Amino acid sequence: MAKTLAILPSAQLAPLADAYRAAMAVKRRWTIGGLVLLAVFTFLSAWAGQVDLVKFWAGLPRFASYFHDIVPRLRFETFAADMVEWFWNFDGWLALLWDTLLVAYVGTLAGALAGFVLCFLASANLTKSTPVRFIARRSLEFCRTFPEIVFALMFVYAFGFGPMPGVLAIAIHTAGALGKQFSEVVENVDMHPVEGLTASGANYVEAIRFGVVPQVLSNFVSYSLLRFEINVRGATVLGFVGAGGIGKELISSIRQFYYADVSAILVIIIGTVFLIDWLTEMLRHRLLGIVGDAR
Amino acid sequence: MSKPAGKIRGLGEADRSEMRRRYPQAFRAPVVERCLSLAIVVGGAALAIYTLWRFGFSPAKFVDGLDKLGIVVVLMMPPDPGSQLWHYASALAETLAIAFLGTLGAAILALPMSMLAAKNVVANRILHFASRRFLDTIRGVDTLIWALIWINVVGLGPFAGILAIMTSDFGSFGKLFSEAIEASDRKPVDGVLSAGGSEVHSFRFGILPQVMPVLMSQVLYYFESNTRSATIIGIVGAGGIGLYLANEIAQAEWQRVAFIILMILVTVSVIDWVSSRLRLAMIGRRAGATA
Amino acid sequence: MLRLEGVTKSFGGNKAVDSVSLVVPTGQMVGVIGRSGAGKSTLLRMINRLGDPTTGRILFGDTDVTALRGRPLRAWRARCAMIFQQFNLAGRLDVLTNVMMGRLSYVGTLPALLNLWSEHDRAIALSSLDQFDMAGLAAQRADTLSGGQQQRVAIARALVQEPDMILADEPIASLDPRNTRMVMDALQRINKQFGITVICNLHSLDTARAYCDRLIGMAQGRVVFDDVPQALTDEVARGLYGLDAGEIMDTAGTALPAPAAPYQPSLAVA
Structure with a gap:
């Protein structure tokens, strides 16, 4: 060749x-x-x-027809009237959705604050005491392991139906998840400022406030916003177990086969999630800049 | 050394204004940013207080709830499965099966989809936009909602749970994979193309080997996270331990609840440990395998 | 014979390559020189059709290369093997598989995708690697090799394409002097021994003068010099690189202040 x-x-x-x-x-x-x-x-x-592929295959047309069934017929001539009929309870759903967003908001806020406090205790570079670190880490792990809905089940029992158990459930799960991410950020900081502050007489809290926080704040904010995004999704289903928000309405429409309501609520939820994703992304880009400058 | 220190201590008003004149940004610049941070903090706190008011939060009720929670915790001791151990164990196995098959199926289905959504593989802007929005829509619906929908198709049971996790992770993987593909290095692709390879070849040999370890590690990470989600999917009847957990809580069988919680904790830590080992091994050693 | 007719490539309003017309007879070793950004890389990539010209034609013999699509295009790419500055290997694949990439246009798609190769192809690839003393490393991952070794793998890949022409885009810019010598010697050997046309983008004037039969100087996308290396006076070179009369060229083609060591032609001719 x-x-x-x-x-x-x-x-x-x-x-x-x-x-x-x-x-x-x-x-x-x-x-x-x-x-x-x-x-x-x-x-x-x-x-x-x-797994039953025969059942799956047999049921697959139902999957398609389900989506076909839940979407109401919209005619061009009577489009406005059809829309009004489809979203007949728009105000009511919007109020519930507002609850859901607030559950996610306060839950994320409280969880982020708790995670903020705990993350320093869980970081090997700032907390030399092994027992303290061990306890901090294990409790973060415990909070993180269970999806918020498990906590919600228990809290509904303890605090009664309503959005408050939802807030607490999200707060606890968020504290665990963010606490871990925060502590990973903290473990990667430049330790020289901390040493400098300690050398000039700062105590533990002061050293963290001026040596660590300025380095990590932008990351913390960014992680918290991402977590807020996740929590909005999570909060939409908390109502399944009676912990407030739009979820209660959704599950009852699904269970009672109010097809048009199911699709209307899903459309509202998906739209909101899109909006929140878009907003947090913008905010993250903007805030990261500002926080970055403020250092 | 005492001399400069003394001078600082003796800083008078005249010195201060002199300093302000010489370094204006040290005194003035933070004001705007301070105001902005203050506004954010005040606004955030106000929204939180409004929420608490709207939700009818009262400290008395809160303490009352905590009290009840404390009683529950006491009642949990010692954790005891009663006669249900075997049921719990098999439900936990079901949970793992749901997480495993759901993740695996989602990953397999998401790979072709992610190529469609990656700019550097399919250079069609409309297709790219449509597939991205499609994936976003799927991700916007929570796993539990997907579970409810799938129950309509295949009935109650773990199979619906598998399909639910598969669906919602299909959205996540599609997005993550396509981002990984878009972040891949262009040079090997050029190398394959310049030697006479087709577009398919250039994906197979130029992109796939690069992104495979990243994808594997993402899949394993999601498997870990799905073992957690799969523990609750039973709440809506889609199989796994969640059904038992919800039932025992509803019936206030706290010792059993505690036992289930312990089982989940142990299982999740074992899975985490195995998976992180696997992740290291894959990325470290075997990622270069050509098959 | 390769013929370029008024080849132009625009990015937005910028003309990276501006109506280049050239004829390269078979068997020539051509060096393309000029500052970075002069359009050398774009030109080579267009010949391989990694980029399409905005206007103009590229002809090889009677074939209009610019009109090729699909399989004939892939066959053309295989005929004009390309060597890159950054080697462009698949780092996570083993060396032999990387060399096999040169056989892609000769084998069926499915076996290739499954990474199944015939004994014959494997023998060709190993023989090609052996020419550069690399056959022993066939099973190694490409990204574990040094830069010089990777470039040798890339040349081995080029050889198994059984090319009529080799396009080398800054093949030595990422290499140390010893490997530079190795790679340029290899290109020269391929050129002289098998009569394969080599077109080589080079930063270093010394290397270009030492190895090439013909130099093409480019500036702002245009061909501004096209002659034998002996015709490239310091003055022309300075014009090419946009330097003042006081400055002179060093081996890497960058400017040094005047009092530096006087210019010496390289003795690297094999």
């Missing part, structure tokens, strides 16, 4: 090819092993999860 090179004689080529094949065989064994393991877990999970 080859205008550009001659193939090596096989005596020279064979050992090279064999060496390559041997090296590849090791990698291939890892890959095949991984795939086999994956297949085993998949089958076990399919069995435990009662």
